[in-house]
Amino acid sequence: MDTRSILIVGVGGQGTLLASRILGSLFVDLGYDVKISEVHGMAQRGGSVVTHVRYGTKVFSPLVEPGTADILLAFEKMEALRWIHFLKEQGRAIINSQEIEPMSMIMGAYEYPKDLEDRIRNVCPGAVFFDALAVAKELGNIKVANTVLIGVLARFLNVEPLMWEKAIKTAVPPKTIEVNLKAFHRGYNSELS
Amino acid sequence: MKRLMLGNEAIARGAYEAGVRVATAYPGTPSTEITEFAAKYDEIYAEWSPNEKVALEVAIGASFAGARAMVAMKHVGLNVAADPLFTVSYTGVNAGLVIIVADDPGMHSSQNEQDSRYYARASQVPMLEPADSQEALDFVKLAFELSEEYDTPVLIRLTTRIAHSQSIVTLGERMDIKLKDYKKLPDKNVMMPAMARKRHVEVERRMKALADAANDLWINRIEMGDTSIGIIASGIVYQYAKEALPNASFLKLGMVNPLPRRLIESFASKVRKLYVIEELEPVLEEQIKSWGIPVIGKEIFPVQGELSANMIVEKIAGRAPDVRPAQDLPPRPPVMCPGCPHRGIYYVMKKLRFHATGDIGCYTLGALPPLEAIDTCVCMGASVGMAHGMEKARGRDFSRRLVAVIGDSTFIHSGITGLIDIVYNQGTSTVVILDNYTTGMTGHQDHPGTGRTIKGEAITPLNLVNLIKAIGIEHVRVVDPFDLEEVEKVLKEETQREEPSVVIAQRPCALLSKEMKAPLSIDRDTCRLCGVCLRLGCPAIEKKSDGMHINQALCNGCGLCIKVCKFGAIRRAGE
Ligand code: SF4
Ligand code: SF4
Numbered sequence: 001m002d003t004r005s006i007l008i009v010g011v012g013g014q015g016t017l018l019a020s021r022i023l024g025s026l027f028v029d030l031g032y033d034v035k036i037s038e039v040h041g042m043a044q045r046g047g048s049v050v051t052h053v054r055y056g057t058k059v060f061s062p063l064v065e066p067g068t069a070d071i072l073l074a075f076e077k078m079e080a081l082r083w084i085h086f087l088k089e090q091g092r093a094i095i096n097s098q099e100i101e102p103m104s105m106i107m108g109a110y111e112y113p114k115d116l117e118d119r120i121r122n123v124c125p126g127a128v129f130f131d132a133l134a135v136a137k138e139l140g141n142i143k144v145a146n147t148v149l150i151g152v153l154a155r156f157l158n159v160e161p162l163m164w165e166k167a168i169k170t171a172v173p174p175k176t177i178e179v180n181l182k183a184f185h186r187g188y189n190s191e192l193s
Numbered sequence: 194m195k196r197l198m199l200g201n202e203a204i205a206r207g208a209y210e211a212g213v214r215v216a217t218a219y220p221g222t223p224s225t226e227i228t229e230f231a232a233k234y235d236e237i238y239a240e241w242s243p244n245e246k247v248a249l250e251v252a253i254g255a256s257f258a259g260a261r262a263m264v265a266m267k268h269v270g271l272n273v274a275a276d277p278l279f280t281v282s283y284t285g286v287n288a289g290l291v292i293i294v295a296d297d298p299g300m301h302s303s304q305n306e307q308d309s310r311y312y313a314r315a316s317q318v319p320m321l322e323p324a325d326s327q328e329a330l331d332f333v334k335l336a337f338e339l340s341e342e343y344d345t346p347v348l349i350r351l352t353t354r355i356a357h358s359q360s361i362v363t364l365g366e367r368m369d370i371k372l373k374d375y376k377k378l379p380d381k382n383v384m385m386p387a388m389a390r391k392r393h394v395e396v397e398r399r400m401k402a403l404a405d406a407a408n409d410l411w412i413n414r415i416e417m418g419d420t421s422i423g424i425i426a427s428g429i430v431y432q433y434a435k436e437a438l439p440n441a442s443f444l445k446l447g448m449v450n451p452l453p454r455r456l457i458e459s460f461a462s463k464v465r466k467l468y469v470i471e472e473l474e475p476v477l478e479e480q481i482k483s484w485g486i487p488v489i490g491k492e493i494f495p496v497q498g499e500l501s502a503n504m505i506v507e508k509i510a511g512r513a514p515d516v517r518p519a520q521d522l523p524p525r526p527p528v529m530c531p532g533c534p535h536r537g538i539y540y541v542m543k544k545l546r547f548h549a550t551g552d553i554g555c556y557t558l559g560a561l562p563p564l565e566a567i568d569t570c571v572c573m574g575a576s577v578g579m580a581h582g583m584e585k586a587r588g589r590d591f592s593r594r595l596v597a598v599i600g601d602s603t604f605i606h607s608g609i610t611g612l613i614d615i616v617y618n619q620g621t622s623t624v625v626i627l628d629n630y631t632t633g634m635t636g637h638q639d640h641p642g643t644g645r646t647i648k649g650e651a652i653t654p655l656n657l658v659n660l661i662k663a664i665g666i667e668h669v670r671v672v673d674p675f676d677l678e679e680v681e682k683v684l685k686e687e688t689q690r691e692e693p694s695v696v697i698a699q700r701p702c703a704l705l706s707k708e709m710k711a712p713l714s715i716d717r718d719t720c721r722l723c724g725v726c727l728r729l730g731c732p733a734i735e736k737k738s739d740g741m742h743i744n745q746a747l748c749n750g751c752g753l754c755i756k757v758c759k760f761g762a763i764r765r766a767g768e
Contacts, residue, residue, distance in 0.1 A: 012527060024197045024359055034197055035325070036359040041222030041302030042634060045555060046732050047527035061436040062325075062358035062429075065503045067516035078522060085517040100747065101735045102525035106727060107563055108736055110523040123517065133746060142746060 001032070003056035005064040006153075009083045010075030011100045012044040015146045018171060019073065020051040022150055026159065026167035027055040035062035048079055072124075073153055075146065076100050077116050084123050093120065093127040094152050096145065128152065128192050135186050144183035147172070151187020161188065194364045200355040203326035203362050204293055205230035207333025208263045211289070212370030213237055215255035217248040219606060220635035221267030222302035223356040224295035228265050229638070232647045236367065241638055241647045244573070244606040245270035249277045249292065256290035256346075257382060259373035261337055265293040268309050269572065273607070275312065278346070280384050282316045283392040285344035285399075288373045289337035292318075295351040298472045299499040302353075302634075304553065304570060306497070308473040313348050313450035317396050319403050320348040320450040321412065322428040326360040328412075332447065334368075335412065343399050350449065352472065354429040354499070404451035412447025415460055422509065423464025425457065425477060425488070430470050430500055437505035452480055461486045468509060472500050529558050531733040532703030532749030534629050537674035539566035540729055540757070541681045547594050547688070549625075550583065552576040552608070554600040555633040555702075563730045567598055574599070574607030580622040581615045589621055593688050596696075597624045602632040602640040605655065609664070615693045616665040623687045623694045626657065627674070629702040637704065661695050668694035675700060675753055703749055710750025711766050715741045719762035726754045726763065 006023060010016045020036050027034045032055040039049045052064040066086050072093045074080030080095040087093060104110055113119070120127050130152050136145035147168065154164050165181060172180045198206065204227045208216060216239045218228035232239035242248035245266040255262035266274060271294045281290070294312070297303040313320035321336055323329040329351070336347040380388050407413060419440045426434050427446040435443070444460040446452070461467050469478045469490040478490035493508045494500060503514045529535055539559045542549060543566050551557055551567030552575060559566040569579060580597035599608045604626050615622050632638040639645045644654035661669050668690060670683050680698070687694040712733070715726075717740050726734050726741065733747035734754060743754075743763070755763045 011525065013530070028195070028197050028361065034359070034361060036197070037354055038199075038357045038359070039301065040225075040357055040636065042527050042558075043301065044636075045527040045530060045558060045634070046525075048525040059360075060439075061432045061502050062354060062360065063433070063501065065501055065514070066519075067503075067514055079525070081520050082522050082525075085519050098746065100732070100744065102523055103528050103562065103730060103732065104523045106730070106732065106735055108727075111738070113522070119520065 001056050003054050003059050005069045006053040006071045006073060007064045007069040007083060007086050008051040008053065008073045008075070009079045010049055011079060012047045012049045014075045015143060016049055016051050016075055019146045019150055020053050021171040022147070022167050023053045025170045026163060029163060029167060030159065032056060033059045035059045037062040048082060050083060071153065071156065073149060075149065078113065081116055081120055084120060087124060091124065092156055093124045094149065094156070095120065095127055095129050096132045096149055097129050098133050130187070130190065130192065132187065135190075136183060139179055139183055139186070141176070141179050144176070144180055147180045147183035148187040151184040152190065152192070154184070154188050195361055196364060197359045198326045198362045199226060199357065199359050200323070200326050200329045200351060201226035201357070202230045203329035204265070204333055204349070204351070205234075206362065206364065207330040209234045209237060210330070210365045210367050211334045211337045212261050212368045213263050214260035214372075215252060215262040216264070217242050217251045217262070218265040219243070219245045219248055219270060220632050220638040221270050221295070222635055223297055223351070223353040224265045224267045224270070224293065225635045225638065227293055228647065231263070239647050241640055243641060245274040246276060249274040249281075252290060253277060253281050256286045256288050257375070259288050259375050261289045261370055263291045263293065263333070266295070267303065268294055268296045268307050269303065269305065270294070271309055271312055273573070278312065278318070279316045281346050282318050283384055283389055283396055284382050285395070286340055286346060287375070289340035290346040291333060291336045291340060291349060292346055293349045293351065295353070295356045296473070297353050299353070304572065306473060308476060309348070309350050310449055310476040311474065313350070314476070317400050318346055318348050318450070319343070319448065320350055321447055322350045322449045323355060323447070324428050324431045324445070325355070326358070327362045328447070329355065330362050332412065343403055345399055350428070352429055400451055404454065407448050407451055407453035408455045410448060410453070413453050413456055414445050415456070416443040416445065417463065418442045420463060421465045423460060423467045425460070425467070425469040425481070426471065427477070430472055433500055433502045434470055434505050436502035438509060446477070449477065452477065454484060457481060458484070458486065461488070470494060470500065470505060526561060527558055528561070528730065528732050529555060530703045530749070531731055531747050532751035534674050534698070534700035534702065535559055535627050536564070536729055536731065537677060537753055538625065538627065538680055538698045539564040541677055541684060542566045542596065543728070545681065545684060547596055547684070549595065550576040550579040550597045552599040552603050554603055556598060556600055556627050563728050573603055574611055577608045577611030577624055578614060580624065581611065581618070581620045584620055584622055589691065592621050595622070596684070596688065597622055599624065599626055600633070601626060601628040601630070601642050601657070605641055609660070612661065612666065612695070613664055620693055621691050623684075623696060626695060626697045628657065628697050628699045631702050631705060633702045633704070637702065657697055666693050666695050668692065669697065670694070671697045671699055673700055674698040675751070675756070677756055703751065712743060712745045712748035712750055713752070713754065713763055713765055714743050714745070716762050716764060719760055721760055721762070723759070725757050725759065729754060729757060
């Protein structure tokens with residue numbers, strides 16, 4: 001199989017690394033060659049962060065290049081737009097509707113763009129927006145927002161839910177398996193706009 | 194068994210399988226996780242050393258004493274460890290000694306993008322460069338063999354995209370490597386001029402032998418494809434180039450110092466157009482060109498930043514990939530976390546309009562707006578010496594509005610000697626130690642002041658106050674950086690002194706505690722929109738068109754903003 005690419009973007013501290021670990025574990029179980037490139041260090045302190053996930057028969061570069069991503073999974077709305085040009089022509093965008101202001105906006109130098117959804121849909125008409133934070137809050141743990149998003153993503157990959165569950169169990173801290181599985185299914189079974 | 198592993202974890206695994214007994218390091222992105230993973234093996238003694246020089250010296254001692262030893266650091270850490278490096282190149286080893294150095298092209302988390310391959314050349318030490326996690330594991334094992342066979346330390350160079358990428362590795366067993374005998378060998382281990390002169394001859398002999406052996410070493414390999422394009426590459430660049438031009442011919446170098454001249458010549462003779470693609474400096478290119486081999490390199494590739502598959506396609510095949518333009522958006526640089534202890538003291542420093550020499554750590558982020566609390570950042574420990582230098586250049590009056598700002602771990606790394614200099618040479622600087630009980634930026638590692646080792650054992654923590662007093666500083670004050678009034682008073686008093694002083698601001702890093710306090714909120718009716726709270730630079734406090742607002746998903750409930758709001762508009766839920 002040709003190499004496929006998923007780009008996970010967000011704001012440092014949002015837990016994008018956990019999402020990539022779930023995907024990594026899944027694709028290894030499915031027998032693919034996998035490479036994941038992560039960001040550690042300074043950007044994890046609230047900066048724009050990106051994790052690259054690539055899988056296929058044989059993967060060379062761990063990096064997703066502009067114009068080559070099959071899926072963009074965004075944990076934050078403005079970050080979705082920042083990385084949208086990494087998508088292929090027919091690529092799919094799955095976007096958490098959470099908004100986090102960068103410091104330049106907090107300082108009043110800019111306003112958080114109001115037309116983000118339109119700008120995103122201009123480039124990627126099929127973009128899916130989803131309020132994962134709200135679901136995570138209902139489940140009583142805002143940290144599982146990433147697993148909710150993984151659930152939404154899972155609807156677009158042709159993989160058995162059981163395989164996803166196995167990957168989640170491997171990747172998340174043992175104590176949080178139950179709530180993460182719930183979070184996954186909430187995302188997987190949700191109505192999408 | 195197969196597993197997905199971070200390059201750094203694979204390095205640790207390689208060390209484990211190679212029978213390593215001692216692993217040392219000072220944390221530094223992108224190398225930190227190597228030693229964290231090494232510490233998980235019961236068979237390996239692992240430690241956080243106070244700095245990279247000590248880390249290398251401990252590893253040298255272990256090697257001389259007969260145990261395989263590994264030390265890991267980031268590229269700038271090798272500057273600190275360069276002194277022992279150049280001489281251990283002369284002494285050689287007893288049991289194998291491997292030095293891992295992680296470069297950071299593109300400066301994801303560094304103050305420069307120096308190329309460590311120059312160190313390998315300058316210190317006459319062989320250097321290997323893996324291209325994925327499996328190679329990271331395999332190359333560590335090979336490096337120990339080479340180290341013992343050629344009686345030399347061996348460097349392994351990683352870059353961020355190898356260190357922090359996961360790929361699949363096959364695990365092996367730990368080799369049964371016995372402790373070697375320890376013998377007193379003054380001719381080899383005591384580098385006084387007479388002995389060192391002889392050893393230098395050995396070093397040259399060894400590098401020649403290695404250069405010769407490199408031609409047949411399995412990690413240097415030719416992959417013939419279409420002969421119209423030949424590419425010489427190593428490390429991550431090999432992967433980018435394979436992605437870009439899968440049908441080209443490749444010479445993949447696993448050893449980047451010394452270079453296999455015959456192999457390169459033979460490869461060059463088989464291809465029509467030869468390229469050498471490397472990130473950062475033209476280290477391979479200059480050597481290859483010096484042998485009269487025509488090769489294209491930095492004529493078309495930049496010396497700054499990271500390369501990419503798209504760039505390689507564009508430069509070599511002349512095809513620009515069809516990519517939509519990037520959107521124009523405000524940038525999102527990193528910021529100190531909500532609840533960060535540094536925010537309190539920086540807020541006061543800004544208010545007092547102090548100048549400050551800064552240092553390396555999370556607190557470097559305080560240079561950015563709105564706090565803009567520090568003026569400089571050069572290297573680990575520099576703040577202390579630089580404040581002293583500023584005073585000597587501009588006089589004592591200047592020092593009355595100047596502080597040096599340094600973290601606890603950084604102070605132990607290399608701030609102490611600067612402080613001794615201030616005392617010895619009659620400076621009057623005030624040094625502020627931001628003690629957050631951890632090494633924050635690299636992901637919360639322990640250090641001598643935290644009371645815990647890398648293995649989690651409890652120890653007696655280094656007593657900073659006693660240490661500083663012993664240096665000869667009389668005025669040492671401990672403050673809570675969130676007690677803004679006290680901080681202001683103490684900073685004013687201590688900077689006024691015609692003697693040196695140290696202020697230790699103690700409060701744990703906001704990420705150390707797992708439990709979050711309830712987030713705060715702003716009462717719209719009481720808030721007068723004065724904007725003082727925004728000056729804290731807390732990422733949770735936002736200014737929306739309908740007024741100030743605290744982002745409930747981000748606020749950690751630290752309560753600092755309550756203290757700066759003069760109108761009592763900021764409240765904890767239920768109060
Ligand atoms: S990790 Fe700790 S020290 Fe670093 S910015 Fe966050 S709270 Fe501050
Ligand atoms: S909003 Fe206030 S209480 Fe919450 S993290 Fe920021 S400064 Fe602390």
